[in-house]
Amino acid sequence: MSEIIRVRLNPEKCHHCNFCKTVSLCPSPKDCVGCFICVWSCPYEARTPYSHKSDETAVISIDGIQYEVPKSITLKRALEISGYEVGVFPGEGKISAPCSLGGCYSCLVEANGEFVRACITPVKEGMKVFTNREAPALRIVHGPAPHSVGGKATPWWIKGDRYIEVAIWTAGCNLRCPQCQNYQVTYDNSTEPISPEKAAYILTRARKVYRVDRMAVSGGEPTTNRKWLVDFFKELKRLNPDEKARFHLDSNGTLLTRDYIDELIESGVTDIGVEPKGVRLETFMKITGIRDKELALRYQRAQWEALKYLVDQYQERVFIGVGLPYNKALIGWDELLEVGEKIASIKSDLQVVVLDYFPTFRNRSLVRPTPEEMLRVKEVLNAVGLSTVIVQTSIGHFGP
Numbered sequence: 001m002s003e004i005i006r007v008r009l010n011p012e013k014c015h016h017c018n019f020c021k022t023v024s025l026c027p028s029p030k031d032c033v034g035c036f037i038c039v040w041s042c043p044y045e046a047r048t049p050y051s052h053k054s055d056e057t058a059v060i061s062i063d064g065i066q067y068e069v070p071k072s073i074t075l076k077r078a079l080e081i082s083g084y085e086v087g088v089f090p091g092e093g094k095i096s097a098p099c100s101l102g103g104c105y106s107c108l109v110e111a112n113g114e115f116v117r118a119c120i121t122p123v124k125e126g127m128k129v130f131t132n133r134e135a136p137a138l139r140i141v142h143g144p145a146p147h148s149v150g151g152k153a154t155p156w157w158i159k160g161d162r163y164i165e166v167a168i169w170t171a172g173c174n175l176r177c178p179q180c181q182n183y184q185v186t187y188d189n190s191t192e193p194i195s196p197e198k199a200a201y202i203l204t205r206a207r208k209v210y211r212v213d214r215m216a217v218s219g220g221e222p223t224t225n226r227k228w229l230v231d232f233f234k235e236l237k238r239l240n241p242d243e244k245a246r247f248h249l250d251s252n253g254t255l256l257t258r259d260y261i262d263e264l265i266e267s268g269v270t271d272i273g274v275e276p277k278g279v280r281l282e283t284f285m286k287i288t289g290i291r292d293k294e295l296a297l298r299y300q301r302a303q304w305e306a307l308k309y310l311v312d313q314y315q316e317r318v319f320i321g322v323g324l325p326y327n328k329a330l331i332g333w334d335e336l337l338e339v340g341e342k343i344a345s346i347k348s349d350l351q352v353v354v355l356d357y358f359p360t361f362r363n364r365s366l367v368r369p370t371p372e373e374m375l376r377v378k379e380v381l382n383a384v385g386l387s388t389v390i391v392q393t394s395i396g397h398f399g400p
Contacts, residue, residue: 002070005034006052013046024187027102027120028072035074035120037102040176041187043361060127069123076100076107076118084131086118088174088295089255090226094131098255102189103171104224108135120189137228138193140171142185144206149397151218151250152273152353153321156390156399165214165248166206168199173221174299175252176289179330179363181355186220196232204239214271215240216248223255230267237268246270250323252277254299256306265314272310273353275323276303278331279338287330304342311347322350326377327357327366336377337384344385352381354391371395 020026024041027033038047056071062082069078076097080086087093090106097107100119107118110130146163147154158164171188173180180186203215215236222229229249236247249264253274264272277287281297290296310320322343326336343350356374359366369377371393378391378398390399 002054002057004052004054004070004073005036005049006032006072007034007036007039007047007049010046010048013044015044015046017043019043019187023184023190024101025190028122031072031122033072033074033122034077035102036100037120037187037189040101041183043183045362058123058125058127060123060125060129062129063131071123071125073123074119075109075111075116075121075123075127075129078123079109079118079129079131089257090224090260096226098174099172099221099224101172101187103140103173103187103220105138105140105172105193105228106225108138109133110135137196137225137231139225139228140188140191140193141168141199142171142188142191143168144203146206146210146212147216150214151216151248151321152275152323153248153250153271153319153351154214154216154273155319156351156353156388156397159390159397159399163210163212165212165216166203166210167216167218167248168203170217170219170222170225172224173219173252174224174254175221177287178289178361179287179327179357179359179366180361181357182218182220183361196228197235199232200235200239203236207240207245213244214246214248216250216271218250221252221255222249223251223260226260226263230263233264233267233269246319249273251275253303253306256302258305258309261306261309261314265318269318271319271321273321273323274303274307274310275325275355276300276307276339276343277325278335279304279342280335283331283335287325307343308346311350315347320347320350322352324352324354325357326354326374327369328373329366330357333380336380340381340384340386348385349387351388351390352386354378354381354389356392356394358394368394371398374398 067082085093102120110133150165248271250273358368374391
């Protein structure tokens, strides 16, 4: 008898928004496999997990060895039960599944002759799985679209009232932020995925259409699929060999290890934005929705270490931007001072873009900060030694 997790709908919370029917689709609607996608992605938290005991099993083959596993589970869970390490950082473990939302395609394995997402694919009797086959680089992408403002690592002095950048957004993320500012992209597991080469091509074409030099990728979280992202920048650089071309990555920074950063920059990245979400662990967990303290601490450390490593090793080669989420319901003034002081201790003239988090997704009770409040945030950060602070407000951006 095995204990498995299933999910049920709470009709009283369901608002019939159809998000689960149009964007984040259940991979097994007739027999829940506990992938948790509906739990994480429902804007109204109408899905509830529960334990279920079952003696039903399935025999599957993994890399030529037979295993008996519970039925009604995902292939990812079957791999874990069978002793395979599933990593939460790209490149970690036998397979890497930092996202587990079905959008980033980092956990592709071969099953019955086809490459499938282990995080959402149901186990089937007699399934033949291979983890050692080279999978194609794929992921779900939204866009491209032009921008007049850009992101965290778009230099403040070029922001204005004209298009300055074209961007794409990748689905999937390793965080579960209740106030995800782009949740329609983050939780998309239904759009057809594309290769890094195709993504680079459509972004290059958009560059020509809008006559800009900057090309960016944001999310979701782009870094969840390392192979895809590295290949994307390599191809983007190949298609845009001119000196004016700029290749911009906006990331939450939680997965950016030193070797990952090195590889991205060697692949062509010229601008990187990192977004530390507080200096106190409880604040980080509140903003990101990560409930596992050990994992949250690991992610938080990675953000700050990535920022310092970028400054120490690449400040002459790469434009570095810092994003700071702000809403008084999420982070207090005293901690904002701590964040500012920590950034200033790394490099006082780093570009810092403060994002005024607004009500959306599951945190619709937030009140968007007023422009006056955001200008006070700017003053506070300037006072602790940060010289290049830009604040995002409902009426535009205010720079240094």
